[in-house]
Amino acid sequence: MGLLEIAMDFLAELREKFSKVVLEVLEKDALTIVCQREGSLELISYLKEKGFKHLIDLCGVDYQGYKSEKKPERFEVVYHLYNLDEKKLIRVKVPIPENDAWQYSVTGLWKTANWFERECYDMFGIVFKGHPDLRRLLMPEDWEGYPLRKDYPLFLTEENEWKGYKEFLESVRGAK
Amino acid sequence: MSLYVEVVKNGNGKSESEYFTINMGPHHPSTHGVLRLVLELDGETIVKCDPRIGYLHRGVEKLAEHLNYNQTIVLSDRLDYIASAANNIAFCLAFEKLLGITPPRRARLIRTIVNEMARISSHLLWLATHALDIGAMTVFLYCFRDREWLLSIFEKVCGARLTHSYVRVGGVRLDFTQEIIDELRRFTEEFPQRILDYETLIDVNRIWLKRTRGVAVVDAETAINLGLTGPVLRGSGVPYDVRKFRPYDAYDEVEFEVPVGERGDTYDRYKVRMKELHQSNWIIKQCLDKLKEVEGEPVLAEGAPDLLLPSRIREPEPKPHPKKGFIFTGKELPVVPPGEAFASIESPKGELAVYVVSDGGPNPWRLRIRTPSFVHISAIPELAKGHMIADLVAIIGTLDVVLGDCDR
Amino acid sequence: MEGGSEGMSDIIAQIPYPLLVFIVAFILVNIALFHVAYLTYAERKIIARMQQRLGPNRVGPRGLLQPIADVLKLLQKEDIIPNNVDKSVFKIAPLISLVCAGTGVSLIPLWEKFVLSNLNVGLLFILALSSLSAYGVILSGWASNSRYALLGGLRSSAQVISYEIAMSLALLSVVLMAGSFNLQDIVKAQVASPFKVYLIPQVVAFFVFMVCALAETNRVPFDLPEAETELVAGYFVEYSGIRFALFYLAEYFGMVVMSALAVTCFLGGYAGPFEVPGLPFIWFLLKLYVLLFFYIWVRATLPRYRYDQLMGLGWKVLIPLALANLFVTAFLKLYL
Numbered sequence: 001m002g003l004l005e006i007a008m009d010f011l012a013e014l015r016e017k018f019s020k021v022v023l024e025v026l027e028k029d030a031l032t033i034v035c036q037r038e039g040s041l042e043l044i045s046y047l048k049e050k051g052f053k054h055l056i057d058l059c060g061v062d063y064q065g066y067k068s069e070k071k072p073e074r075f076e077v078v079y080h081l082y083n084l085d086e087k088k089l090i091r092v093k094v095p096i097p098e099n100d101a102w103q104y105s106v107t108g109l110w111k112t113a114n115w116f117e118r119e120c121y122d123m124f125g126i127v128f129k130g131h132p133d134l135r136r137l138l139m140p141e142d143w144e145g146y147p148l149r150k151d152y153p154l155f156l157t158e159e160n161e162w163k164g165y166k167e168f169l170e171s172v173r174g175a176k
Numbered sequence: 177m178s179l180y181v182e183v184v185k186n187g188n189g190k191s192e193s194e195y196f197t198i199n200m201g202p203h204h205p206s207t208h209g210v211l212r213l214v215l216e217l218d219g220e221t222i223v224k225c226d227p228r229i230g231y232l233h234r235g236v237e238k239l240a241e242h243l244n245y246n247q248t249i250v251l252s253d254r255l256d257y258i259a260s261a262a263n264n265i266a267f268c269l270a271f272e273k274l275l276g277i278t279p280p281r282r283a284r285l286i287r288t289i290v291n292e293m294a295r296i297s298s299h300l301l302w303l304a305t306h307a308l309d310i311g312a313m314t315v316f317l318y319c320f321r322d323r324e325w326l327l328s329i330f331e332k333v334c335g336a337r338l339t340h341s342y343v344r345v346g347g348v349r350l351d352f353t354q355e356i357i358d359e360l361r362r363f364t365e366e367f368p369q370r371i372l373d374y375e376t377l378i379d380v381n382r383i384w385l386k387r388t389r390g391v392a393v394v395d396a397e398t399a400i401n402l403g404l405t406g407p408v409l410r411g412s413g414v415p416y417d418v419r420k421f422r423p424y425d426a427y428d429e430v431e432f433e434v435p436v437g438e439r440g441d442t443y444d445r446y447k448v449r450m451k452e453l454h455q456s457n458w459i460i461k462q463c464l465d466k467l468k469e470v471e472g473e474p475v476l477a478e479g480a481p482d483l484l485l486p487s488r489i490r491e492p493e494p495k496p497h498p499k500k501g502f503i504f505t506g507k508e509l510p511v512v513p514p515g516e517a518f519a520s521i522e523s524p525k526g527e528l529a530v531y532v533v534s535d536g537g538p539n540p541w542r543l544r545i546r547t548p549s550f551v552h553i554s555a556i557p558e559l560a561k562g563h564m565i566a567d568l569v570a571i572i573g574t575l576d577v578v579l580g581d582c583d584r
Numbered sequence: 585m586e587g588g589s590e591g592m593s594d595i596i597a598q599i600p601y602p603l604l605v606f607i608v609a610f611i612l613v614n615i616a617l618f619h620v621a622y623l624t625y626a627e628r629k630i631i632a633r634m635q636q637r638l639g640p641n642r643v644g645p646r647g648l649l650q651p652i653a654d655v656l657k658l659l660q661k662e663d664i665i666p667n668n669v670d671k672s673v674f675k676i677a678p679l680i681s682l683v684c685a686g687t688g689v690s691l692i693p694l695w696e697k698f699v700l701s702n703l704n705v706g707l708l709f710i711l712a713l714s715s716l717s718a719y720g721v722i723l724s725g726w727a728s729n730s731r732y733a734l735l736g737g738l739r740s741s742a743q744v745i746s747y748e749i750a751m752s753l754a755l756l757s758v759v760l761m762a763g764s765f766n767l768q769d770i771v772k773a774q775v776a777s778p779f780k781v782y783l784i785p786q787v788v789a790f791f792v793f794m795v796c797a798l799a800e801t802n803r804v805p806f807d808l809p810e811a812e813t814e815l816v817a818g819y820f821v822e823y824s825g826i827r828f829a830l831f832y833l834a835e836y837f838g839m840v841v842m843s844a845l846a847v848t849c850f851l852g853g854y855a856g857p858f859e860v861p862g863l864p865f866i867w868f869l870l871k872l873y874v875l876l877f878f879y880i881w882v883r884a885t886l887p888r889y890r891y892d893q894l895m896g897l898g899w900k901v902l903i904p905l906a907l908a909n910l911f912v913t914a915f916l917k918l919y920l
């Protein structure tokens with residue numbers, strides 16, 4: 001399939017260049033590189049130069065309350081990169097601390113990262129430094145809270161509802 | 177009434193160039209779903225375009241964290257509601273990687289057939305709405321006539337016309353009956369003639385060529401940079417098709433070609449999708465022939481999870497106890513192996529990828545869905561620069577966006 | 585007005601002239617309205633059959649009462665006038681469109697001895713009326729106080745004005761051959777000429793005229809100003825109820841008048857190979873119906889032009905073609 005057969009010398013070169021950045025290299029269903037936030041932008045640019053030109057996905061994960069493994073930080077930003085010529089998939093995970101939630105933006109490398117990062121900000125509250133236009137994407141502009149975080153409830157109580165919906169309810173009830 | 181020109185002043189009090197701001201609001205007969213576009217026009221030419229989405233956001237990713245794995249299949253139907261079977265397959269592939277289950281061969285063949293039927297259905301709807309937007313009404317009705325046939329076959333297969341929930345973790349829900357196989361054979365025999373019907377109306381029509389040649393041209397580098405996938409990318413010359421690059425289900429057993437365009441304009445994407453209709457038809461024919469070899473096999477794998485998984489499993493270990501005889505203590509085992517999995521398929525709109533993280537519990541910890549329509553709508557500002565409003569409808573049509581897919 | 589047969593002339597002679605004109609005009613308008621209403625029905629049925637479906641068939645036998653049902657529905661709808669519109673202009677604009685479209689009916693010779701208004705400059709008058717109808721479009725777009733309406737109105741009026749030039753040039757070739765602007769004289773000249781119909785020598789002019797007629801009445805493939813999928817009905821987006829019906833009627837009236845003009849100028853008017861006793865207008869109506877079918881057929885088949893391509897077609901292709909045709913006609917008329 002090509003997922004697991006990354007050349008050994010490629011990996012060795014990677015570890016050598018980014019020894020301080022790379023925390024772990026795992027082999028799950030795809031080659032996974034866990035790296036620190038500080039050198040992550042250089043690592044991803046290096047991967048793009050090496051041929052991983054297709055950014056399939058960029059997402060955030062919230063690990064608060066994760067039982068089966070001890071995670072270093074609360075959030076994680078996960079990049080999935082694909083090499084179209086050699087047909088290889090690679091996953092880069094960057095742990096992000098909770099009280100210092102920001103990450104470098106890759107919009108300079110891929111234009112498609114623009115909306116992925118906006119959605120990650122919208123859902124988790126992770127700020128992307130260097131993003132040209134970071135505002136909410138899926139939720140209304142004046143929404144409060146970051147929905148996909150684990151401490152955000154699935155259903156809001158009526159007092160915490162969005163202002164626009166409360167106004168609508170009042171106008172309907174007032175008319176009655 | 178104020179003058180049609182809106183003067184934008186910057187901080188110095190000097191006015192910048194006048195652009196006419198217009199809002200193609202969420203209710204619109206042409207954009208496929210509730211998409212709001214804020215356009216800045218210079219006369220008829222689009223200078224800036226800002227898509228505002230979220231009107232169909234239902235929180236699928238948040239909901240999935242509270243549902244069992246097999247229950248999230250129902251959520252997946254409603255993403256790209258035109259080709260639901262494809263979404264189901266993407267979810268099931270990710271979950272099967274997580275659980276380590278392989279579906280049996282008959283299930284894989286049936287899944288391939290259903291995927292291709294969904295592809296044909298989606299492309300027919302695309303052609304109908306794209307032609308209707310550009311003005312050719314009759315193609316719309318011809319395409320819907322054939323799509324009705326496909327939807328009635330879907331109804332025979334799984335009971336639902338639109339939101340199938342047919343593909344389950346470990347295989348498919350029910351087997352194909354002989355009636356379905358015969359009807360599908362009849363469909364594959366008659367369909368190429370129908371494709372010819374549509375092509376006669378618009379393929380070499382001067383007005384169609386004028387409206388689609390040279391509109392929204394994307395070269396290969398920009399297309400990969402913008403994240404475009406599927407027929408949009410293939411129209412620009414890049415032969416990237418997930419069915420060939422990372423084959424899943426029965427795609428390594430069947431032969432088919434991947435049509436590729438040259439110029440990357442709207443007409444080439446139209447030709448790519450028309451050729452894909454022929455290829456899908458051929459794939460269904462081959463799979464129907466191969467189904468005869470695996471007559472009578474099960475369609476659901478052995479270890480496939482039930483609909484409702486238990487919230488925890490205890491490993492029974494009877495230990496002797498001085499007073500009570502034997503007691504059971506058990507460590508808690510994970511219901512689903514913890515870890516993560518990534519799977520992507522070639523949905524009719526592009527590359528649909530699912531990334532799932534598991535905690536060991538019966539619900540996914542994080543279910544991330546990367547949908548093609550999301551990325552394609554984000555590419556509209558880039559593609560629409562310099563074009564006119566009338567082209568904008570053609571551009572949205574050629575990107576084949578479904579808002580359910582984009583907003584989730 | 586030149587009137588009836590021998591038996592009725594003494595009754596007719598006793599009615600005061602203005603009243604007579606009024607009665608005949610009233611009858612003619614009603615017949616024209618009837619045609620327009622059933623043209624909408626015919627369009628829906630024919631397009632439906634071309635698209636392999638049935639079309640309206642519930643209201644009345646085979647759906648024949650559908651136009652009446654539509655009119656009744658539109659009549660009893662709430663008359664919504666948006667807040668910030670210019671009220672007087674808003675109310676007048678559809679009437680301008682309808683009157684300018686409908687008045688042309690009075691000039692068309694229906695049979696040999698009948699034309700409601702035998703103006704010596706009849707053709708010119710019809711062209712002037714179509715120019716005036718552009719006012720209805722612009723005023724409705726302006727008065728609606730909506731960006732979409734204004735854009736639609738401006739585009740539509742620009743389209744109408746451009747295609748009028750080519751249409752007038754095409755008609756001028758006919759005038760050259762017939763030697764008069766009077767529509768009765770044009771038909772008589774056609775019958776007297778060796779070709780019987782001006783279609784044969786003036787094929788180019790007929791082609792240009794039909795394309796321009798499609799553009800004048802905002803029909804597909806030139807219906808961008810009112811395209812539902814792009815600007816949501818363009819210049820009459822804010823109109824509802826009976827006002828919307830007036831615009832709709834004006835469009836179909838325009839179709840009927842343009843087709844009638846084409847029949848008169850190019851296809852020989854009311855003349856036919858043999859006389860049908862009792863129905864002197866039968867040939868006119870048959871030719872009219874053929875041209876209306878052509879309008880409907882085009883709508884079912886072709887996609888829509890983009891606005892700049894539409895204007896390019898009018899200015900860069902049709903006007904030079906019509907001009908060239910005019911010069912060739914003049915040259916041939918002078919030296920042959």
